[in-house]
Amino acid sequence: MTYTLPPLNALRAFEAAARHLSFKRAAQELHVTPAAVGQQVKALEARLGVRLFERLHKQLILTAAGQSYLPGISDGFRRIADATAQLKPQGAVLLQLGVHGGLDLRRLGLDAFRAGNAEIGLRVLQPAGLHELVEGKVDVLIARSLGHHPGYRCDRIHGETGVDDWLISPEGTADCPEIVSLRNWLRRRSSEAGLAPQRSPHRIGIV
Template identity: 80%
Template sequence: MTYTLPPLNALRAFEAAARHLSFKLAAHELHVTPAAVGQQVKALEARLGVRLFERLHKQLILTTAGQAYLPGISDGFRHIAEATSQLKPAGAVLLQLGVHGNLDLRRLELAEFRSAHADIGLRVLQPAGLHELVEGKVDLLIARGLGHHPGYRCDRVNEGSGLGDWLIAPEGTADCPEIVCFREWLRALPAENPLANRRPSSGRHQRELRRV
C-alpha cells in the first residue's frame, strides 16, 4: 500500500505549533527559526487546501480544520515514537548520545565504535542540546559552548580556550561504563579528525580531555 502523505517536516511544524499555539515555541522545540515553522505550515496549508491556523495579532488559533487534523497527526507521531523506542539496537546497554547540529557525525567514527563495542547499543539524536540532556532524552551530549554547567561533568574534546566542543554528562552517571567507554573513544580519535588533537602514541598514552 502506498501512503499519500504531506512532507514530514511540514507535519512536524504543524503539530508542534498546534501544541504550543506558537511558532516561536515550536521553532525552539524543532531547532529552527520561527520563520521556518511559519513557512512549513503555510506550505502545508497550500498543499491541503485549507487554513489550519488563524494568525491574529500576537496570537495563534487553530481553525476548525486544524482542530480536526491535530489529533490524528499527534497520534501518528506518538505511534512512530513508540515503535522506534521498542527497536533496541544490538547490545546489552543502550547509550543515547546527543550531538549539536553543526557537527559532522563522520568525525565521531560511530560505525567503528559500534563494531568495537558490540555490548553497547548506540543511538544518536541530532540536533540536540542541553534541553534534551536535562529532560533525559539523551544520556550524554556533545555540545558547542563554554562547558560550564553545574551538576554536569564537562570534558573538552578539542584544544584551546573559549568556545569549543564539550562532552557533557550528568555527574551522577558520568562514570557509568558505557559513558566512560565513549569518552575514551573520543580521546583516541585520529589526529586528522577535528575532534582530536593528536594521535595517541600507544593505547596507554591517550590524550586526556580537559575536565571542568
C-alpha cells in the first residue's frame, strides 16, 4: 500500500502551531524561525486545498478544517514517537551528536563516555553543521565557530579565544540530563587531555 502524505516538516509545523496557537512558540519548539513555520503551514494549506488557520491580528485560530485535522495528525506523531521509543535499548536515552568534519573523533574519547553513561545511547553524525542542528537531524552539535547563535546555548570546549570548537544546543533542551552529561564530559576531557584545536591561519568562519 502506498501512502499519500504531505511533507513531514509541514505537518510538524502545523501540529506545533495548532497546539500553541502561535507560530512564534511553534518555532521555538521546532528550533526554526516563525517565518519558516508560517511558510510550511501555507504550503500545507495550498497542498490540501483548505485553510487550516484564521490569521487575525496577533491571534491564530484553527478553522473547522484545522480542528478536524489536528487530532489525527497529533495521534500519528504520538504513534511514530512510541514506535521509535520501542527501538531504543531498554532504559537508554538516544542522543544524536553532530560533529564538524575537521575534528578527529578519537580526541573526544566517546567510547569512554559511552562506557560511563550506559543510560545514554550516543550516536554521532560527521560531518554535521548548523543546518543539521536546525533541521533536527542532531540534538547537539560540536561546531567550529565564534559561539554566537541566537536561540542556542554555546559552550566553549576549549579555554581559548577566537574561532574555536563549541558545543551548541537549542536553549530549550540545553539543560536536558543527557546533554549536561556530555557537556561535563567534554569539559573534563578538554582539561585532562588538552584538546586545543590544531589551528590554521586561514581557518575562519563557521563550519
